[in-house]
Amino acid sequence: MNDAPHIVLYSHDTFGLGHLRRSRKIAMTLVERFCTAHATIITGSDLSSRFPAHDRIHFAPIPQIEKQPDGSYRPADPQLTYEQVIEARSQAIMEALKRRPADIFITDKEPLGLSGELMPALGYLKTCGATLVLGLRDVLDDTALLRSEWERKGIYERIEGLYDHIWIYGTESFYHPLREMGLPASVLSSCSFTGFLYRSLGQAGAPALPADLPEDYLLVTAGGGGDGDFVMNAVVDAYEQDAEITMPAVLLLGPYADPQEAHAIRARAQGTGRMHVIDFDSEPEGLIRRASAVVGMCGYNTFCEVVSRNKKALFVPRQTPRLEQYIRASRAAELGWCRMAPEAVASRPLDFAAAIRALIADDVPVGAGIDAHGLERIGDAVETILHDRNQQSIQLARAKY
Numbered sequence: 001m002n003d004a005p006h007i008v009l010y011s012h013d014t015f016g017l018g019h020l021r022r023s024r025k026i027a028m029t030l031v032e033r034f035c036t037a038h039a040t041i042i043t044g045s046d047l048s049s050r051f052p053a054h055d056r057i058h059f060a061p062i063p064q065i066e067k068q069p070d071g072s073y074r075p076a077d078p079q080l081t082y083e084q085v086i087e088a089r090s091q092a093i094m095e096a097l098k099r100r101p102a103d104i105f106i107t108d109k110e111p112l113g114l115s116g117e118l119m120p121a122l123g124y125l126k127t128c129g130a131t132l133v134l135g136l137r138d139v140l141d142d143t144a145l146l147r148s149e150w151e152r153k154g155i156y157e158r159i160e161g162l163y164d165h166i167w168i169y170g171t172e173s174f175y176h177p178l179r180e181m182g183l184p185a186s187v188l189s190s191c192s193f194t195g196f197l198y199r200s201l202g203q204a205g206a207p208a209l210p211a212d213l214p215e216d217y218l219l220v221t222a223g224g225g226g227d228g229d230f231v232m233n234a235v236v237d238a239y240e241q242d243a244e245i246t247m248p249a250v251l252l253l254g255p256y257a258d259p260q261e262a263h264a265i266r267a268r269a270q271g272t273g274r275m276h277v278i279d280f281d282s283e284p285e286g287l288i289r290r291a292s293a294v295v296g297m298c299g300y301n302t303f304c305e306v307v308s309r310n311k312k313a314l315f316v317p318r319q320t321p322r323l324e325q326y327i328r329a330s331r332a333a334e335l336g337w338c339r340m341a342p343e344a345v346a347s348r349p350l351d352f353a354a355a356i357r358a359l360i361a362d363d364v365p366v367g368a369g370i371d372a373h374g375l376e377r378i379g380d381a382v383e384t385i386l387h388d389r390n391q392q393s394i395q396l397a398r399a400k401y
Contacts, residue, residue, distance in 0.1 A: 012108065019043075090113075107133065165385075198304045257279075304372065326342075
């Protein structure tokens with residue numbers, strides 16, 4: 001086996017924390033399992049420095065692109081056109097790979113990279129003999145919408161034979177994101193389900209919690225917070241309208257919360273006398289562990305962390321620009337893993353207050369039967385890949401002599 005394998009993870013998005021946190025969880029799992037392995041995360045996120053450092057996990061920054069609420073993108077640098085920043089990102093990716101070649105390359109969600117920015121790098125990696133992996137969430141979007149998106153991006157024309165493995169971070173019994181996509185059999189045969197990705201930090205690994213937190217509380221979280229003001233305001237509305245909700249709430253706003261919205265939410269929360277506001281926590285597991293129940297939007301990471309810990313949950317999934325969260329929350333509610341309140345319910349304070357009170361009163365275990373061993377299985381898969389690569393290297397060396 002390679003004495004110092006190098007695993008590179010590409011995280012295209014710069015909106016929210018989901019892609020970056022998922023890539024970092026995988027990287028942490030692999031460098032802990034393989035004591036000589038190094039991991040590099042290629043990302044345009046400006047939050048990489050706010051995560052705890054690891055001497056064998058490195059970040060390779062690429063120029064930032066900002067995702068808009070409608071799903072479109074624009075350069076963070078207003079002096080650059082979109083085409084210019086994509087070219088700059090593509091070059092930065094290639095330079096990072098040439099500086100330190102990858103043994104395994106894991107692409108998060110976007111098969112060709114954002115606007116195809118990954119294609120030159122994927123071609124280069126193939127010539128170098130790297131193992132290419134595409135990692136996909138359990139749910140990507142409504143199938144008809146996803147098919148249209150992949151056709152527009154030219155993914156159907158290039159996906160066959162592009163990746164050696166496709167890992168789906170969920171279970172087939174929960175949801176199959178590619179089943180109805182009309183993909184070639186060879187692509188579907190390269191898919192394997194890992195189970196959901198959950199990484200417990202343990203009591204010692206989780207960051208210290210604020211000393212003034214209540215003992216029992218409802219945690220309200222919106223991931224990165226860039227589009228989380230709706231659920232935050234909905235919870236505050238419910239608390240203002242219904243004095244019968246006596247359980248204190250902890251609002252985790254997220255680093256991308258709009259400053260003006262955050263200021264207004266903080267002021268209103270203080271006025272209820274039953275709310276504590278936290279701006280950012282790079283590892284919210286400690287907050288989730290201590291919470292009596294959770295209200296969230298049903299992004300992938302929040303879903304995994306909440307349901308894997310058997311926490312009572314009420315999800316308010318967003319429905320634009322993707323139906324990903326709505327599909328996930330609906331399926332989980334169908335299985336009895338959580339409660340779900342559509343945006344229409346959350347927008348009515350008294351109805352939403354009743355949903356929160358019902359959540360708090362629940363005494364039925366949730367999350368029973370969820371397969372949360374995805375990170376362990378990814379480690380097993382990487383071990384197999386590294387072993388096979390090592391055997392191929394030995395055979396090539398012998399053939400020379």
